[in-house]
Amino acid sequence: MNKAVFFDRDGVINKERGDYTFRIDDFVINEGIFDSMRLLSAKNYLLFIITNQGGISKGVYSMDDVEKLHKHMLSLFVKEAIRIEKIFLCPHHHENESCLCRKPGSLLIEKALAIYNIDPLKSYFIGDRDRDIMAAQNAGVNGIKVESNQDITNICRSL
Numbered sequence: 001m002n003k004a005v006f007f008d009r010d011g012v013i014n015k016e017r018g019d020y021t022f023r024i025d026d027f028v029i030n031e032g033i034f035d036s037m038r039l040l041s042a043k044n045y046l047l048f049i050i051t052n053q054g055g056i057s058k059g060v061y062s063m064d065d066v067e068k069l070h071k072h073m074l075s076l077f078v079k080e081a082i083r084i085e086k087i088f089l090c091p092h093h094h095e096n097e098s099c100l101c102r103k104p105g106s107l108l109i110e111k112a113l114a115i116y117n118i119d120p121l122k123s124y125f126i127g128d129r130d131r132d133i134m135a136a137q138n139a140g141v142n143g144i145k146v147e148s149n150q151d152i153t154n155i156c157r158s159l
Ligand SMILES: [Mg+2]
Pocket: 008, 009, 010, 011, 012, 016, 127, 128, 129
């Protein structure tokens, strides 16, 4: 079986701004992320991003905006020789509809575990919110709570 590290997006990979990030101009990669991901890949972890994008449901921005931003993000990773297996996102918001994919729901993690044959016990979810850790626990993955915009290189080195 494979092992994986799941990353929350806003506050872990890029700056948590206290507001929705959907414009490329507002997207700033956090210190240490490239090194962190390369360290994990070298240890044979598959890398995933799992992100709540409730702003889509609220009409703040569109799926197209998110796809453009993610294309930009992936191009930055490619330049750094980092491979992200897949980005999973929930476009819903609990004020408008209920779903199983919005964290703390664990459906997106469970999908990744099944599709990529991943052992949850050897895998980690790195997030800056309690709901990230709850999602991880609901899927049987080890949760690691970090401060928003923290440099996570040392944490990743220890995995
Ligand atoms: Mg976050």
